[in-house]
Amino acid sequence: MKNLVEKYNIPGPRYTSYPTVPFWKNNPLSVNDWVKTIANNTEEFNSEEISLYIHLPYCESLCTFCGCHKRITKNHAVEGPYIDAVIKEWKLYNQKINFSPNIKELHFGGGTPTFFAPNELIRLVKAIFGKDAIDPNYSELSFEAHPNNTSEEHLEKLHAFGFRRLSLGIQDYSPTVQQAINRIQPFEDVMKVHENAKRIGYKSISHDLVFGLPKQRMNDIVDTVEKTLQLRPDRIALYSYAHVPWIKGNGQRGYDESDLPQDSEKRALYVEAKRMLEAEGYIEIGMDHFALEHDELAIAFKEKNLHRNFMGYTTQNTKFLLGLGMSAISDSWFGFAQNEKSTEKYMEIVNSGIIPIFRGHILSEIDLEIRQYILDLMCHFETEFKADSPNIELQLAIRERLKGMIEDDLVRIESNQVQVTEAGIPFVRNCCMAFDQDLADSQQRENMFSKTI
Numbered sequence: 001m002k003n004l005v006e007k008y009n010i011p012g013p014r015y016t017s018y019p020t021v022p023f024w025k026n027n028p029l030s031v032n033d034w035v036k037t038i039a040n041n042t043e044e045f046n047s048e049e050i051s052l053y054i055h056l057p058y059c060e061s062l063c064t065f066c067g068c069h070k071r072i073t074k075n076h077a078v079e080g081p082y083i084d085a086v087i088k089e090w091k092l093y094n095q096k097i098n099f100s101p102n103i104k105e106l107h108f109g110g111g112t113p114t115f116f117a118p119n120e121l122i123r124l125v126k127a128i129f130g131k132d133a134i135d136p137n138y139s140e141l142s143f144e145a146h147p148n149n150t151s152e153e154h155l156e157k158l159h160a161f162g163f164r165r166l167s168l169g170i171q172d173y174s175p176t177v178q179q180a181i182n183r184i185q186p187f188e189d190v191m192k193v194h195e196n197a198k199r200i201g202y203k204s205i206s207h208d209l210v211f212g213l214p215k216q217r218m219n220d221i222v223d224t225v226e227k228t229l230q231l232r233p234d235r236i237a238l239y240s241y242a243h244v245p246w247i248k249g250n251g252q253r254g255y256d257e258s259d260l261p262q263d264s265e266k267r268a269l270y271v272e273a274k275r276m277l278e279a280e281g282y283i284e285i286g287m288d289h290f291a292l293e294h295d296e297l298a299i300a301f302k303e304k305n306l307h308r309n310f311m312g313y314t315t316q317n318t319k320f321l322l323g324l325g326m327s328a329i330s331d332s333w334f335g336f337a338q339n340e341k342s343t344e345k346y347m348e349i350v351n352s353g354i355i356p357i358f359r360g361h362i363l364s365e366i367d368l369e370i371r372q373y374i375l376d377l378m379c380h381f382e383t384e385f386k387a388d389s390p391n392i393e394l395q396l397a398i399r400e401r402l403k404g405m406i407e408d409d410l411v412r413i414e415s416n417q418v419q420v421t422e423a424g425i426p427f428v429r430n431c432c433m434a435f436d437q438d439l440a441d442s443q444q445r446e447n448m449f450s451k452t453i
């Protein structure tokens with residue numbers, strides 16, 4: 001394993017989209033071109049079911065490992081005008097597209113959604129849904145909860161509206177690691193939020209852990225997983241720390257490269273955490289995720305219904321993800337569009353009555369074929385070459401690029417079936433890279449992506 005980790009631990013995308021953001025070609029992307037791809041979606045899939053992602057960017061302090069689009073402030077006067085802008089953006093879409101969407105899932109991400117007062121969050125969802133509460137059996141509502149500022153009032157009010165899922169950002173419980181990443185949150189505080197959420201009636205609680213953090217050693221991850229198992233969340237995300245200081249600037253420069261566990265040492269943290277989780281009944285689903293057997297994500301993985309979009313793994317297979325808020329990304333299946341990344345500019349453009357996208361990508365026929373292969377691999381660890389594809393040369397090139405992984409017994413191909421082997425699962429990003437024609441055409445990878453392991 002050690003040699004394989006050294007061989008395959010190279011910079012590569014995480015494939016929340018294909019084409020990946022650095023290879024998007026429409027910069028700028030016009031609102032008309034973007035809206036046309038939404039019309040294509042409605043025509044092709046004949047469905048008004050959508051997923052909605054809302055980006056809530058403010059945080060009170062900076063965690064130095066963070067790769068998210070956020071704005072650090074302690075001034076809570078920013079809440080109201082930002083919520084007004086998101087509601088306005090939603091109305092702009094309703095006017096422009098003239099559709100009456102069925103919102104199958106909604107997720108508050110950030111930033112820190114719980115930076116916002118409960119009443120502001122409720123004002124937002126009431127305006128989006130046009131009602132005082134929703135049926136949680138029909139729409140799946142979730143939010144990211146920061147253990148340090150998620151109050152009982154947040155939990156109660158959001159639950160009363162119809163939220164049933166939340167994910168708690170944990171990272172690691174070691175005081176040394178927490179100090180290195182500037183995020184102090186004792187286990188007792190997390191336990192309080194977790195237990196309150198359970199008592200109030202949330203049916204799925206997820207904990208987000210990170211391996212490969214600065215100063216994180218084996219005993220830290222073991223202790224973090226042991227504490228997590230005491231609370232037994234339904235889902236656990238075990239993310240690889242993405243070290244991309246050239247993108248994220250000073251935030252990730254608060255510690256030295258020598259503080260980071262590297263290659264095999266980093267991989268060993270994941271392997272041990274996975275062993276501990278599986279011993280307690282968690283099932284590994286897709287990349288970096290675990291769930292208890294009863295959880296819908298685990299069921300969807302077994303039944304091969306798992307889907308993945310910019311929000312992560314989901315059981316809702318909608319073909320249109322609308323992202324609202326600063327930096328949010330939308331996906332109409334035929335196109336991607338990203339909103340302005342500066343909060344001020346985002347609000348200014350929305351308030352002048354314009355949909356605030358600034359770049360994106362319209363997918364070609366080849367892009368669409370590749371995106372399906374990569375989605376299959378990320379969700380099910382297998383895919384099938386399209387037999388009637390007009391892009392046979394592409395398929396031949398992919399087969400050629402997979403040869404090394406086949407020799408290392410990480411991938412198997414029989415006829416048109418491509419299967420990631422058990423040993424290949426940690427290297428699924430590398431397998432996707434063989435399908436990635438943009439990456440093959442470009443020689444640049446350094447300073448573009450984090451490492452795959």
Ligand code: SF4
Nearest residue numbers: 059062063066068111
């Ligand atoms: S990790 Fe979360 S709370 Fe910390 S700076 Fe990033 S978005 Fe904000």
